[in-house]
Amino acid sequence: MTTCQEPIVIVGAGHSGARAAAALRKHGWTGGISLVGEEQCLPYDRPPLSKAVLLGKKTGEQCALYAGSWYAENGIDLLLAQSVDRIDRHSVQVMLQGGRSLAYHRLLLATGSSINSLTVSGADLNGVLPLRTPQHAHAIADSLQSGSRLVVIGGGVIGLEVAAAALQRGCTVTVLERAPQAMGRSVPAIVSEAVVAEHRHRGVDVRFGVEVASLDGTIGVQSVRLSTGEALPCDIVVYGLGVRPNADLAAAAGLSTDNGIRTDPYLRTDDDRIFACGDVCCYDSRLYKRAIRLENWRNAEDQADTAARNMLGQQVPFDAVPWFWSNQYDFALQVAGLPSLGTETKVETIGRSRLFLSTDAEGVLRGASAIGSIRDIAGPIKEFKTALAATAS
Ligand SMILES: Cc1cc2nc3c(=O)[nH]c(=O)nc-3n(C[C@H](O)[C@H](O)[C@H](O)COP(=O)(O)OP(=O)(O)OC[C@H]3O[C@@H](n4cnc5c(N)ncnc54)[C@H](O)[C@@H]3O)c2cc1C
Known part of the structure; x- marks a missing residue:
């Protein structure tokens, strides 16, 4: 892979941003990577915060996605406690609060969402x-x-x-x-x-x-x-x-926003050099033939990989079936697809666990939800995820 002088700049050192930095290295980018985040701490995994951390089984520090040394070892310039104030698309650089600017070869907006x-x-x-x-x-x-x-x-x-x-x-x-x-x-x-x-x-x-x-x-x-x-x-x-997508930076730069930063199925904004991923990204889904924005861990992971590949010149559409989980007490909740597109829900039991299959007026499966033990529900939900990829529209 050829490289150029300018780094790939990632705005937002959260889940999707950090994973995208890792994916860029995995997929062969040998040029610079700057990962800029306004939070003070190392990029971290949020799901344990409402589970293991509240139960006293984990500390916030233990939720870090990578050790601090990992960034330097992988040639990633991690700029913490620094926010990007402005994107200057004309001069192809971002302006950090405090006056510093960073030129970019490609720019990834992984700015996440903010709580209401x-x-x-x-x-x-x-x-x-x-x-x-x-x-x-x-x-x-x-x-x-x-x-x-x-x-x-x-x-x-x-x-x-x-x-x-x-x-x-x-x-x-x-x-x-x-x-x-x-x-x-x-x-x-x-x-x-x-x-x-x-x-x-x-x-x-x-x-x-x-x-x-x-x-x-x-x-x-x-x-x-x-x-x-x-x-x-x-x-x-x-x-x-609930949360709202952090799309103001993109909007101020003249990029299309509507319930997040609008992208094509390749997670590219209407500027060829600028991509978006994670909670902030509202992409044209080929699978569902509509614009979709998701707020979950799997999406942050998967879109990071797709955006990284496409910034490196591949043409990989983001066609993943939505999926998320929650853990409460001794049970898990897993949801695949978009059950909200269903009009009717049928219940099946597997041992003490329950599966809920949401179908539309034509009887087409649109979403599958399950409550119970991971052992019971993970397999069926995985199978439904595959089936949902075939029926989504
Ligand atoms: C408590 C909690 C529990 C969760 N549990 C689950 C779960 O069980 N299952 C599940 O599927 N999902 C869960 N999620 C959702 C999941 O964690 C998010 O979808 C995921 O973190 C989104 O990643 P992201 O990178 O898009 O955003 P974030 O992780 O929020 O990262 C965005 C980062 O960008 C920074 N930023 C924004 N603007 C700028 C700027 N201008 N300059 C610099 N930095 C900027 C922000 O400060 C933030 O650090 C949970 C979320 C929370 C909060």
């Missing part, structure tokens, strides 16, 4: 936290003492994982969700009901259709007040209200 903030009064009290970084996870883990009262605002996947970890640590847990179902963006109602039943069975108070009016307390949070006037006493509040 909680805007009710009292959201700035001590003990009110989101969960995105190792710092958040450590702060939450420290507060999950036996007997503590936790209120989780938002019944999404991360909110339910926090609830599960807190209950296992001896806390009293309430989950508040405005919508009529949990994990509404990710799974069909029947799957959500099955997961919520597991929480309620273990003693979590899960409430739907509730609106939080304010958080009350003096320095630290002491209660959550609902719009009905009811006050729920608490020691800690964790909120998980």
